[in-house]
Amino acid sequence: MSKAFYTLLLLLLLPLAAQASEGEFFITAKPTDQARLLQNWAAQPDPARLALLSALKQGRIGADDSRKVRLNNRLRGLIDNALASHQLLSEDVAVRLAAAQYLQKSAQPAQVAFLDRRLASEPDKGVKAALALALASLQLGASEPRVRLAAVRLLGETGDPQARTRLETLLEPGVESDSTVRTAAQTSLAQVERKLLIGELLGQAFSGLSLGSILLLAALGLAITFGLLGVINMAHGEMLMLGAYATYMVQVLMQRHLPGAIEFYPLVALPVAFATSGGVGMLLERTVIRHLYGRPLETLLATWGISLILIQAIRLLFGAQNVEVSNPGWLSGGLQVLPNLVLPYNRLVIIGFALAVVLLTWLLLNRTRLGLNVRAVTQNRNMAACCGVSTGRVDMLAFGLGSGIAGLGGVALSQVGNVGPDLGQSYIIDSFLVVVLGGVGQLAGSLWAAFGLGIANKLLEPQIGAVLGKILILALIILFIQKRPQGLFALKGRVID
């Protein structure tokens, strides 16, 4: 059967056929003809066909038709392409934008005329830019050098990874014959690469900030307990883990009893996690750690024992596998800043959350009665006791506060990583390094050290690999301590034992 015959058939059918009969026609055609049909649809979209294409994408021929359509991968790709083409006619800006972005990758030469028309009538700026890019990628294959030149210049103005691949293919020997276009393509490629590099660097800095905010949440409580009590709490990582499991429990319970408000379960989980971790922390302080003040190395071992018990208890209760904590809708997705830089909402929220926790902790330590007592005990335990501060109570509350902050960190962690019994173990060493680097009992020190370590980690990672990066950072910390043995922000004092 000739191509002309089918085109004729189509042209006859197109205006006449209602949606359902188009579906019928599609389902009875042979795969090769189906492909041709789809290509024609993609080049000449009709709003009425949108429903049919959406149904075809799901493998059916109509929303209320249960018959299955057998598709191969080529047809699926063509359906996606035709669907995107039709979605450009949509009223919704977001749908149009997504469609235009999809077409940047998959547009076919037959669609040039249609895209050109859409570009002229498109009201939204973002969609227009995306469409222009899609068109430019297509026009690289045009026969006139003038059109190709315009397309190459247009590609140079975007910072899209797609544009780079297109330009690179164009610059391969033997592809482009016109020398003006070649030179323009080289300039454009350099432009695109510079923009991409900026995006990459910003992306690394952002993931560094994100890691830093998590380290900060993990190390903040540690800095308080270590600064105040001189106690290294090896079970601190398990407080993070308890917080994450509390989040999981809240999620499960809300799913069962309050499915309407499930979107807001992380907010409900915050106080629950704080109370859980803080409560366990205070219990530990009263039963074990209180007896070990003044013997820091023994405390280290005892708290390690506690962490072993907590891990094993969680393993017996919830199983050794990771439990599933899902992001609510408002935390999934991300903010597209540059074509190759997406900032995920959950990480953005966590950075903000970490800073908020630091601010609250600072207020608590510097603007409340409890904070005054805590600082007094940190500076001089005996003198504080003589002035009537109940040091035992302050110890307990401060330990609870430190553990509670770790619990809050657990909520944040559950939104970006896996929740399993070993969760805390993977953060404990890094958060100790933050405390060592930042200096004891110093909020500002912890803040700088956490973000510094996070960013250094993520910037080194692509250059020399994650493991070597970690080792290098450890070496740098050891060297740094040579200079400033008390950390970044040391309390000045004249006491020596």
Add this chain to the structure above:
Amino acid sequence: MNQPLLVTATRKAGPRLSLAIGTVVILVLLALPLLSLLPAGHSLQVSAYTLTLVGKILCYAIVALALDLVWGYAGLLSLGHGLFFALGGYAMGMYLMRQAAGEGLPAFMTFLSWTELPWYWVGTQHFAWALCLVVLAPGLLALVFGWFAFRSRIKGVYFSIMTQALTFAGMLLFFRNETGFGGNNGFTSFRTILGFDVASPGTRAVLFLLTVTLLLASLYLCWCLTRSKFGRLLTAVRDAENRLMFCGYDPRGFKLLVWVLSAVLCGLAGALYVPQVGIINPSEMSPTNSIEAAVWVALGGRGTLIGPLLGAGLVNGMKSWFTVAFPEFWLFFLGALFILVTLYLPKGVVGLLKKRSQS
């Protein structure tokens, strides 16, 4: 050879009873490998499993002794001794892998389709160089780390954390395939050592005897050290470092010496551990293992020479029983042990015995 141990035992635990116990323990340890050579089915025959288990525990006991030297005497709690142990083990493992591979490359390198050995593998086919590496690798690492750490007077919990980070970094490094030490799987399936079959009862017995000898030798060395002026200086470093400095001593050199010595002892223990157990992988470097060694010492009694050996034996004996009988509860037990020992047995089992013998 046995004399100093007996003297130590009598000095530390007092009554004549402990002298008798010490002699019996050593005699049993010396007899075990000989009994293992008896034909199978003989009523006194010791199985290869038992011999390996006891040999393994003896290696751990050496680690405990080395850790006690730095923690119990010099007050430096290292949470990274597993790294030195594993480095010694890997150095020996390199030799064993070369033996197993013959002229070709070790199997894991062939899997990675490497065509030649990395530079640090050069010479590892010679047993003598492997022995040098067993001492040099942990020794040099400890020297460099210790030099920097003691120069800036890192001590107490800071020191513990830094050592823990060190072993953690080492573990991550050895987990990588590109590092050239077999990655995740480490070294295993050894065949021969110096031409003898590693799995044969005779080789096992000799390795076991070597372990006992190393244990006794290091016990003797530690005993000499701690009884000397050097030992008293170490105790002074532990108890009042600043006062020691005011008295005109520079504690850095003493700390560095004992630190490196301890690391080398660990390396030697690791080198004997690998051919007996037949495997070495990066999980030996995990911080968990190193901190577990601290509880052996704490349970047995810090600052004594018998205590760590006792602790290593007790904890590992219990571990091999527990992990078979109640695998889920071993960690609960170990955790409780950490807490109870620090709360109620600050001087360990030896301290308890001493107190009893005094009252």
